[in-house]
Amino acid sequence: MTAAPVLIVFTGGLGGSPVECIVAEAQRCITLDTIRRAQVSGAFSGIILVTDSEDLSRRADPSVCVERSGADFHFGESLRSIIRKYAVESPLYIGGGSAPLLTSNDLAAIAGQISEGVVVTNNLFSSDLVAFHPGSAIEAIELPRHDNPLAQLLRHQAGLKEVCLARNAATQFDVDTPSDLLVLSLHPGAGDHVRAYLGSLKMDASRLRQAMPLFTDPMAEIVVAGRVGSQVWARLEEDTACRVRVFSEERGMRADGREERGEARSLLGLYLERVGLTRFFQTMGELGAAAFIDSRVIFAHMGIRPTSSDRFLSDFGQPEGIADDFVRRFTEEALAAPKPVFLGGHSMVAGGLLALIDAAWRDKDLGKEGSAANNRAAQPSWSQSE
Numbered sequence: 001m002t003a004a005p006v007l008i009v010f011t012g013g014l015g016g017s018p019v020e021c022i023v024a025e026a027q028r029c030i031t032l033d034t035i036r037r038a039q040v041s042g043a044f045s046g047i048i049l050v051t052d053s054e055d056l057s058r059r060a061d062p063s064v065c066v067e068r069s070g071a072d073f074h075f076g077e078s079l080r081s082i083i084r085k086y087a088v089e090s091p092l093y094i095g096g097g098s099a100p101l102l103t104s105n106d107l108a109a110i111a112g113q114i115s116e117g118v119v120v121t122n123n124l125f126s127s128d129l130v131a132f133h134p135g136s137a138i139e140a141i142e143l144p145r146h147d148n149p150l151a152q153l154l155r156h157q158a159g160l161k162e163v164c165l166a167r168n169a170a171t172q173f174d175v176d177t178p179s180d181l182l183v184l185s186l187h188p189g190a191g192d193h194v195r196a197y198l199g200s201l202k203m204d205a206s207r208l209r210q211a212m213p214l215f216t217d218p219m220a221e222i223v224v225a226g227r228v229g230s231q232v233w234a235r236l237e238e239d240t241a242c243r244v245r246v247f248s249e250e251r252g253m254r255a256d257g258r259e260e261r262g263e264a265r266s267l268l269g270l271y272l273e274r275v276g277l278t279r280f281f282q283t284m285g286e287l288g289a290a291a292f293i294d295s296r297v298i299f300a301h302m303g304i305r306p307t308s309s310d311r312f313l314s315d316f317g318q319p320e321g322i323a324d325d326f327v328r329r330f331t332e333e334a335l336a337a338p339k340p341v342f343l344g345g346h347s348m349v350a351g352g353l354l355a356l357i358d359a360a361w362r363d364k365d366l367g368k369e370g371s372a373a374n375n376r377a378a379q380p381s382w383s384q385s386e
Helices: 018-041 054-059 075-086 104-112 135-140 150-156 178-185 192-201 206-216 230-239 267-275 277-287 295-301 308-316 325-336 351-367 369-374
Strands: 006-011 046-051 065-068 091-095 118-121 129-133 161-164 221-226 243-248 290-294 341-344
Touching: 006 018, 006 075, 018 046, 018 054, 018 104, 018 178, 018 192, 018 308, 046 054, 046 075, 065 075, 075 091, 075 135, 075 150, 104 129, 118 150, 129 135, 129 150, 150 161, 178 192, 178 308, 178 341, 178 351, 206 221, 206 341, 206 351, 221 277, 221 295, 230 243, 230 351, 267 277, 267 295, 277 290, 277 325, 290 295, 295 308, 295 325, 308 325, 308 341, 325 341
Parallel strands: 006 046, 006 091, 046 065, 118 161, 221 243, 221 290, 290 341
Antiparallel strands: 091 129, 118 129
8 A cells, every 4th residue: 555645736827917926926826725625635645836936935834745846847846856865655646727627525536546556637648737756757757847647657667557536527637827817706616715816817718608508508609719639629528518619720739849830720720811910700600509619720720920919919809019010910800709708728628618617507597597408418517526
């Protein structure tokens, strides 16, 4: 039997412009919620927080071991150092803004899946939650600069057997952009710290809330475009009552360097070039009652690499502060579209979309319990889990 795991949370590295600072603070609040839920679970022998934030260090529970990260941060080297320093036999790593919907029971269940020679992850190809035993397996891999390939490296270079968690809103949703914050503000599973913070921002999520009933309406149709994975596509088929028109393009464009080399190509991007922005968004309205678009694919197709601030302001629907001309006009036309268009990063067509669907079914259950029962076959089986 393996030793009780140690939770290791990494939070930091984001900030700068005001909109980036908003996301950074939300990630810090999610970290505090995750730590609290881990403590309630009783499944961990210890909790270690790695952060570059003095404020978060002060706000952390006194029982948490805090390690400060520096400007020359390297994820793999830092994780190995922590495992060595604390002799961690069964680490469970999680990114600070990741999985804000995981409950105490969920964390306990994940901890219970850790066993000898196993790596547990939420996504083998782009992980931000990884648990493994033995901790010394970190010595057998090429240390990654970022967390995304960690599970793959432990599988292929350390020889651990992978256990992939069920793909649902709790395991797949993480907060990287402002559009993720809008989704999280509508989900009842958000923790106390982040819910209080989002409430203080007074964000306008009314357009997103108005679109939520489409997911539970058999007569509705929506458009989902971008880096839509096959697992998300399957969940859309199983967990929505509406019809879904999917354009899946450029999965892995960052991981394999196509974006960096300017090789990303998008069918929607080609259409946009041919007809212009106004007609492009008119067409989206003709194809569905709402469109959820991973704008990064279109930006990459156009050869544009916007700053984080420009991307985030676009997600928030605030074009007036965007420096890049195309991104600003793209955002303005999206806001003026005849049918609602929601822009974001990968999460907008992945974990964030699953979280929004989950929230839609919960709203339907609360508002129309009898009607929801009649639609149970279309409802995701995990939407009632705690």
